[in-house]
Amino acid sequence: MSPDTSPSTPLSWPAWSSLQARARAGVPHLRELLADPNRHTYSASAPDCGLHLDYSRQAVTDGVLAQLMALADQADVAGQREAMFRGDVINTTEQRAVLHVALRGAPGATGNDAPWGADIQAQVHTELARVLDFARAVRSGQVTSSTGEAFTDVVNIGIGGSDLGPRMATEALDALTVHATGNPCGTGPRVHYVSNPDAWALHSTLRGLDARRTLVIVASKTFTTQETMTNAASARRWLADAGMEGEAQSQHLVAITASPQRSGAAGYPAAHTFTFWDWVGGRYSVWSALGLPLALAIGPEAFADFLAGGCAMDRHFRTAPFSANLPVLMALAGVWNRNFLDCPTQLVSTYPSRLAKFAPFIQQMDMESNGKRVQKGNQPCPVGTGPIVWGGLGIDGQHAYFQLLHQGTHRVPVEFVGITAEDAPLPLAAEHHRVVNLNLRAQAQALALGRDEAATLAALKTEGRSDADAHALTAQRSFAGNVPSSTLWLDALTPHRLGALIALYEHKVFVQAAIWGINAYDQWGVELGKTMAKAMEKAGA
Ligand code: F6P
Numbered sequence: 001m002s003p004d005t006s007p008s009t010p011l012s013w014p015a016w017s018s019l020q021a022r023a024r025a026g027v028p029h030l031r032e033l034l035a036d037p038n039r040h041t042y043s044a045s046a047p048d049c050g051l052h053l054d055y056s057r058q059a060v061t062d063g064v065l066a067q068l069m070a071l072a073d074q075a076d077v078a079g080q081r082e083a084m085f086r087g088d089v090i091n092t093t094e095q096r097a098v099l100h101v102a103l104r105g106a107p108g109a110t111g112n113d114a115p116w117g118a119d120i121q122a123q124v125h126t127e128l129a130r131v132l133d134f135a136r137a138v139r140s141g142q143v144t145s146s147t148g149e150a151f152t153d154v155v156n157i158g159i160g161g162s163d164l165g166p167r168m169a170t171e172a173l174d175a176l177t178v179h180a181t182g183n184p185c186g187t188g189p190r191v192h193y194v195s196n197p198d199a200w201a202l203h204s205t206l207r208g209l210d211a212r213r214t215l216v217i218v219a220s221k222t223f224t225t226q227e228t229m230t231n232a233a234s235a236r237r238w239l240a241d242a243g244m245e246g247e248a249q250s251q252h253l254v255a256i257t258a259s260p261q262r263s264g265a266a267g268y269p270a271a272h273t274f275t276f277w278d279w280v281g282g283r284y285s286v287w288s289a290l291g292l293p294l295a296l297a298i299g300p301e302a303f304a305d306f307l308a309g310g311c312a313m314d315r316h317f318r319t320a321p322f323s324a325n326l327p328v329l330m331a332l333a334g335v336w337n338r339n340f341l342d343c344p345t346q347l348v349s350t351y352p353s354r355l356a357k358f359a360p361f362i363q364q365m366d367m368e369s370n371g372k373r374v375q376k377g378n379q380p381c382p383v384g385t386g387p388i389v390w391g392g393l394g395i396d397g398q399h400a401y402f403q404l405l406h407q408g409t410h411r412v413p414v415e416f417v418g419i420t421a422e423d424a425p426l427p428l429a430a431e432h433h434r435v436v437n438l439n440l441r442a443q444a445q446a447l448a449l450g451r452d453e454a455a456t457l458a459a460l461k462t463e464g465r466s467d468a469d470a471h472a473l474t475a476q477r478s479f480a481g482n483v484p485s486s487t488l489w490l491d492a493l494t495p496h497r498l499g500a501l502i503a504l505y506e507h508k509v510f511v512q513a514a515i516w517g518i519n520a521y522d523q524w525g526v527e528l529g530k531t532m533a534k535a536m537e538k539a540g541a
Contacts, residue, residue, distance in 0.1 A: 009375065009517055010339075011382050015070035022067065023340035027059045030448040030482050044324045046316040049309065049500035050491035053326050057448040058333045058413075059341060059484045068332040069322050071515060077328065080514040081318065087116040087279070091521035092376050097279040098521045100506070103128075103287035104310035104499070123277070128307075131274050131289050132300035134254075138215065139188045139299060146248035151189050151215045155205060156293040157231045158219030159195040161282025162256075164364050165502070166219075166294045167193040168357035169286060169306070172498050175354075175423065176298040189215070191297040197230040206235070211242030217254040219290055221282050223262035226533070256289045281521050283365045284506060302495045309499025317507045327507030330415070330486060334508065335515055337413040337484055338387050345410070348391035350417040351440045352493055358417065359391030362505050369509045369520035376519050385516045391415075395439055405447060406479055414447065414485040416440050417501075421492050440487065450481015 010016045033039060034056065042056040060068070072078075084090055087097040102116040102124055114121045137143040141150035156166060170177065170191050177188060192205045206214075216239065218232040239249050254272045255263035258280070263273055274289035286294070287310060295303035313327075322328045337343040346366075348359040370386025391397070394416060405412050418440045422433030451459070456478040460470035488504075490497045513520035 009379070009382055010071075010075070010515060013071060013074040015067045015074050016383075018067045019064065019071065019336070019340050022061075022064055027061060027064065027341075030057060030059060030484070031450070033059070033061070034448060044320075044326055044329055046313065046320070046326050046500065046504075048312045049316060049326075049504070050494075050497045051313075051326060051500055051504065052489040052491075053329060054487045054489070055329055055333055057444055057485045057487075058336070059482065060333065060336060064336065065323075065332075068336060071335070072322050072328060072332060072511070075515045075517075077322075077511055077514045081510070082115070084510065085115045085314075085318065087120065090519070091279075091281075092519055093522045093524070094278075096521070098281065098284075099277075099279045100281065100284035100287055101310075101314050101503075103276075103280065104307040104314065104503070106308070106311055127275060127289055131292050131295060132303065134272075134274070135292060135295035135300045135303070138296055144251075145213055145215070146244055146251040147212045149213050152213045153209045154189045154191045154215045154217060154293055154296050155209070155235060156191060156193050156217045156219055157195075157202075157228055157235060158193075158217075158256075158290075159225060159227045160364060160368075161285050162219040162221060162225075162228065162290055163193055163195040164357070164361045165283070165286030166291055167195075168355075168361040169291075169294050169498060169502075170297045171357055172352075172354045172493060173294075173298050173302065173306075173495055175493070176302050176495070188297055188299060191293045193293070194231055195227070197227040199234070202231050202234055206238055211239055211244060211252075214239075214252065215254060216252055217256060217293055218263070218268065219256040219293075221258045221276070221280075221285065221290075223255070223257045223259045223266070226530075254292070256292055281369075282523075283368055286502065298495060306495035306499040309494075309496035309501075310503040311499075312496070313500040313503035313507070317503075326488075327504050328511055330488075330504070330508045331511035331515070333484070333486060334387065334413070334512055339383050341411070341484070343411050343413050343484075344384070344387055345412055346387040346389050347397075347405070347412050347414045348389060348417070349394035349397055349414050349443075350391070351394045351436050352417070352419050353393060354493055355417060356393050359389075361502075363389045363391075365505060366509050368523050368526070370513055370516070370518060371525060372516075372518040372520075375517040377517070381516055381518060383516065385518055386512070394443065395436065398439065398443060402443065405483060406450075411483060414444070414483065416444055416485055416487040417490070418487065419490045419493050423492065444485050444487055446479070446481075447483035447485055448481055450479035450483075451477075453478050 039056045043054045045052045084098050085101055087099055089095055090098050099116050102120050105114050107125055138151055145151055194202050194205050216235045220228045239252050244252055250269040253268055255268035256274045257263045258276050258278055260273050260275050274292055276288035280288050317327050348362050350358045366389045367386055372385055373381055375381050418437055422429050453474050457470055457474050460473055509520055
């Protein structure tokens with residue numbers, strides 16, 4: 001089929017052709033671009049979110065940037081953005097609005113601050129109050145187990161969006177989950193996450209726990225996911241084996257779902273059932289009742305701060321001009337790398353150890369959203385869509401896969417994430433922090449600049465190598481450089497800043513989908529495997 005060039009598709013937009021021409025003509029090496037003393041102006045901040053984006057190491061010039069901005073205009077990103085915030089049915093294959101932004105709307109907001117309308121605003125805040133009250137009551141010991149004891153442990157059973165977000169955020173906000181000495185419950189219960197239905201995953205979590213003081217949360221938007229239901233049945237058996245059955249077991253069970261009818265039919269008590277709605281995608285649901293395990297871990301006030309951070313980023317996304325708009329800039333850099341510089345992957349490299357699970361979380365958000373080949377109008381997308389997103393902790397990566405970034409044959413754009421302030425309660429924390437950020441900055445610079453053969457030869461001679469040795473090693477020890485990267489700096493890793501960071505990535509994904517003309521909010525691609533498993537089960541395979 002020949003590519004669709006109708007007015008609504010990227011290939012028909014003048015900015016697309018102009019960017020193609022610029023990419024063909026070539027962009028100067030980053031070594032040259034970074035030699036410009038004004039290059040530091042390639043940066044933008046969202047002060048209310050505590051975030052700063054340095055994109056000076058993206059392979060862009062003023063001319064490229066201008067065309068990328070034009071591309072966003074020609075794709076009507078602003079119009080599409082407002083349609084989402086208004087609650088238009090932008091998830092067209094499921095006929096749903098996409099309103100995770102409403103979940104973090106400010107309490108009491110009206111008018112342009114709550115464009116989704118009063119009904120949704122009321123629904124969200126009623127359920128949020130239930131979630132926060134429950135979290136408060138469990139943490140204070142007011143809600144107790146069937147034996148009248150405070151809950152010391154919570155096990156969240158869920159997978160995909162019902163696991164990755166709360167799990168990542170609980171670890172990221174570890175500073176708030178410290179358990180007071182002497183009290184096994186401390187300021188909040190320990191929260192564990194189980195996603196894999198491999199029995200060892202559940203066993204290795206449960207074996208250290210006392211069933212009489214454990215709360216089991218079953219988190220599933222659909223309440224049909226086989227992996228989650230398998231783990232839930234096993235956890236209920238574990239409670240029963242410890243003497244908790246019937247009404248007693250109910251006191252240890254919580255359901256979080258958009259299908260309370262199903263969880264009710266499965267015996268989960270209504271008072272312990274928290275809901276969200278079909279207009280919240282699983283991978284966008286950490287802000288909803290699905291955030292309950294996080295609220296249990298960090299406390300209701302901190303969870304409210306987390307929501308406020310997301311809301312602050314929404315304001316930035318809706319009001320900052322595109323040239324200073326963090327999600328838009330990150331999305332456009334991604335489109336430039338993906339569609340014009342032919343980089344099929346995107347590495348997310350976090351340096352704070354507490355953000356170890358950030359890349360896998362973003363991986364689902366991005367790849368399940370933008371891993372699509374058909375546009376909203378049912379035409380094959382004529383240009384490449386979502387990149388392969390991968391990553392993890394940058395420091396560990398340096399000692400593993402960074403070799404390929406520096407000297408392999410792939411050009412892998414990187415998004416570095418770091419924190420400017422350190423807060424770990426160790427006497428030498430400042431030194432740890434210095435080493436971590438030094439490495440982040442050094443990697444970004446080394447990837448951009450590389451080292452040409454002349455510089456390598458000189459370096460080898462300085463090392464004391466003979467002329468012959470130096471020449472023999474020059475090719476092996478040289479670096480092409482010119483690897484594009486951005487660095488996102490958080491001023492601190494607080495609930496508010498984490499909320500803003502997640503919302504930033506959500507909007508980045510949105511902007512890219514808006515340009516590619518795809519629906520970022522369905523996930524039909526995961527269905528065939530599920531159907532196949534059912535068919536095989538039925539056939540007795
Ligand atoms: O199979 C993919 C998926 O549907 C994700 O989109 C979702 O986050 C995950 O499964 C879990 O689904 P549920 O919350 O309905 O159990």
